[in-house]
Amino acid sequence: xxxxxxxxxxxxxxxxxxxxxxxxxxxxxxxxxxxxxxxxxxxxxxxxxxxxxxxxxxxxxxxxxxxxxxxxxxxxxxxxxxxxxxxxxxxxxxxxxxxxxxxxxxxxxxxxxxxxxxxxxxxxxxxxxxxxxxxxxxxxxxxxxxxxxxxxxxxxxxxxxxxxxxxxxxxxxxxxxxxxxxxxxxxxxxxxxxxxxxxxxxxxxxxxxxxxxxxxxxxxxxxxxxxxxxxxxxxxxxxxx
Amino acid sequence: xxxxxxxxxxxxxxxxxxxxxxxxxxxxxxxxxxxxxxxxxxxxxxxxxxxxxxxxxxxxxxxxxxxxxxxxxxxxxxxxxxxxxxxxxxxxxxxxxxxxxxxxxxxxxxxxxxxxxxxxxxxxxxxxxxxxxxxxxxxxxxxxxxxxxxxxxxxxxxxxxxxxxxxxxxxxxxxxxxxxxxxxxxxxxxxxxxxxxxxxxxxxxxxxxxxxxxxxxxxxxxxxxxxxxxxxxxxxxxxxxxxxxxxxxxxxxxxxxxxxxxxxxxxxxxxxxxxxxxxxxxxxxxxxxxxxxxxxxxxxxxxxxxxxxxxxxxxxxxxxxxxx
Ligand SMILES: Nc1ncnc2c1ncn2[C@@H]1O[C@H](COP(=O)(O)OP(=O)(O)OP(=O)(O)O)[C@@H](O)[C@H]1O
Ligand SMILES: [Mg+2]
Numbered sequence: 001x002x003x004x005x006x007x008x009x010x011x012x013x014x015x016x017x018x019x020x021x022x023x024x025x026x027x028x029x030x031x032x033x034x035x036x037x038x039x040x041x042x043x044x045x046x047x048x049x050x051x052x053x054x055x056x057x058x059x060x061x062x063x064x065x066x067x068x069x070x071x072x073x074x075x076x077x078x079x080x081x082x083x084x085x086x087x088x089x090x091x092x093x094x095x096x097x098x099x100x101x102x103x104x105x106x107x108x109x110x111x112x113x114x115x116x117x118x119x120x121x122x123x124x125x126x127x128x129x130x131x132x133x134x135x136x137x138x139x140x141x142x143x144x145x146x147x148x149x150x151x152x153x154x155x156x157x158x159x160x161x162x163x164x165x166x167x168x169x170x171x172x173x174x175x176x177x178x179x180x181x182x183x184x185x186x187x188x189x190x191x192x193x194x195x196x197x198x199x200x201x202x203x204x205x206x207x208x209x210x211x212x213x214x215x216x217x218x219x220x221x222x223x224x225x226x227x228x229x230x231x232x233x234x235x236x237x238x239x240x241x
Numbered sequence: 242x243x244x245x246x247x248x249x250x251x252x253x254x255x256x257x258x259x260x261x262x263x264x265x266x267x268x269x270x271x272x273x274x275x276x277x278x279x280x281x282x283x284x285x286x287x288x289x290x291x292x293x294x295x296x297x298x299x300x301x302x303x304x305x306x307x308x309x310x311x312x313x314x315x316x317x318x319x320x321x322x323x324x325x326x327x328x329x330x331x332x333x334x335x336x337x338x339x340x341x342x343x344x345x346x347x348x349x350x351x352x353x354x355x356x357x358x359x360x361x362x363x364x365x366x367x368x369x370x371x372x373x374x375x376x377x378x379x380x381x382x383x384x385x386x387x388x389x390x391x392x393x394x395x396x397x398x399x400x401x402x403x404x405x406x407x408x409x410x411x412x413x414x415x416x417x418x419x420x421x422x423x424x425x426x427x428x429x430x431x432x433x434x435x436x437x438x439x440x441x442x443x444x445x446x447x448x449x450x451x452x453x454x455x456x457x458x459x460x461x462x463x464x465x466x467x468x469x470x471x472x473x474x475x476x477x478x479x480x481x482x483x484x485x486x487x488x489x490x491x492x493x494x495x496x497x498x499x500x501x502x503x504x505x506x507x508x509x510x511x512x513x514x515x516x517x518x519x520x521x522x523x524x525x526x527x528x529x530x531x532x533x534x535x536x537x538x539x540x541x542x543x544x545x546x547x548x549x550x551x552x553x554x555x556x557x558x559x560x561x562x563x564x565x
Contacts, residue, residue, distance in 0.1 A: 090454035
């Protein structure tokens with residue numbers, strides 16, 4: 001393998017007149033799960049949105065699979081094989097669960113094996129398959145958002161804080177889902193403040209603060225280094241309590 | 242139990258029932274059919290506008306220009322096909338009307354495509370600029386139509402077989418109204434079919450709710466939007482055509498008049514909602530006919546009053562589209 005699947009170099013992003021990202025350097029190696037940590041407002045979501053082309057980088061470069069995606073439009077970026085689960089979940093509440101799923105399939109047809117796999121993980125979605133997604137609970141919507149990203153093979157899955165405000169039982173299910181994906185060799189970039197989840201699924205870790213990546217390394221090293229945890233997560237945990 | 246989400250639409254039959262005691266039964270039937278027919282034509286004119294707003298957040302004040310263009314094209318085509326329109330034959334009559342409507346749709350679709358590429362595309366994301374540039378577009382379109390067809394009102398006869406009326410439970414119902422009603426309902430059903438049963442329709446419904454997510458799933462929503470814009474313009478053209486033949490006279494002012502009505506319909510229905518747009522259009526059509534009969538002097542303000550009343554009751558319209 002030559003170089004990471006996704007590489008951000010010196011990425012700066014402005015939202016309106018606010019300068020949010022001040023030069024983000026980030027590498028996501030293929031076949032691994034990389035967790036992005038950082039306190040509220042550090043710029044994690046903005047980084048993911050910039051990767052997806054939902055915000056434009058004003059400086060720096062983004063490469064995916066060796067291609068420059070800095071100026072590409074969102075649909076073209078997605079078509080390179082990136083599945084995105086936004087912080088706001090992006091569930092179409094007026095459509096049924098089935099219709100939400102159909103939008104994520106190639107050509108509007110289900111791969112039955114993958115669909116059954118998703119139902120195996122999230123049986124509730126099979127039960128509610130023909131109901132409108134607006135009637136799902138918050139946790140069920142999050143399952144839908146993650147499940148939708150699993151329906152087609154993708155080269156990279158980007159997930160923004162899937163556990164925000166969810167009950168522990170649902171978090172356990174999500175951990176299982178990310179483990180299965182990882183075992184299947186999926187490359188994942190996951191924003192996660194819940195260190196328990198982050199540690200149990202992450203191979204690599206990057207921590208952001210104030211629009212920059214301030215630490216990058218192996219999750220195992222971070223898990224073993226309490227001083228570093230305190231420095232990086234102290235911020236993040238403190239912000240959460 | 243929570244009432245179903247479509248329950249606000251019940252206001253439409255309720256309005257019709259409320260009008261019943263105020264007049265003779267036969268009058269009520271005549272007015273109700275007239276109101277529904279007017280509503281269906283308004284729906285054709287308004288449906289594109291509501292989708293264009295829902296999908297791309299674009300406020301197009303020039304939408305009425307498509308109604309005007311459709312009306313003038315239809316009048317010209319009917320004039321050219323006078324032989325068919327005056328023949329005592331259903332086939333020839335309907336062919337003439339169909340040709341007029343199709344020509345209106347084609348002309349408006351084509352102009353709509355150019356208008357989207359040249360003007361609307363430049364003002365995505367800024368309502369103020371959209372209003373300024375599309376109001377400008379409306380004025381220019383009116384001037385072009387004046388230059389092409391002249392300022393004098395044009396007259397057009399209804400096709401011969403559609404001139405009379407039939408009797409239903411003692412009420413006289415103009416044949417043309419029934420034809421317009423049929424055209425409108427068929428197009429509405431077609432639209433629902435496309436929206437609810439095709440992949441493009443699924444994308445439109447998803448895009449109205451969350452454009453970004455549709456793009457993040459790999460779909461080029463701008464391309465979809467052009468399609469919706471063109472289809473909406475074509476439908477507005479058909480609405481204008483049916484309306485012009487119904488009125489039997491057309492002036493360039495029709496666009497501006499209809500723009501106001503059409504915006505009222507779209508706001509009452511809930512911006513972005515096709516079902517709401519249909520209900521709103523029928524409501525406006527019914528109210529205009531009942532009030533026109535019962536209290537003609539109030540007719541002018543009825544639509545505005547109706548809109549205010551609906552918005553006080555449901556601030557986002559009858560069937561609002563939730564944005565996520
Ligand atoms: N649409 C916006 N307009 C203006 N500022 C924004 C916008 N979105 C985000 N910001 C600002 O950008 C900064 C980074 O926000 P971002 O959402 O990327 O942080 P985050 O790390 O994802 O935080 P959280 O943990 O709360 O999700 C914050 O200061 C935020 O206020
Ligand atoms: Mg965030």
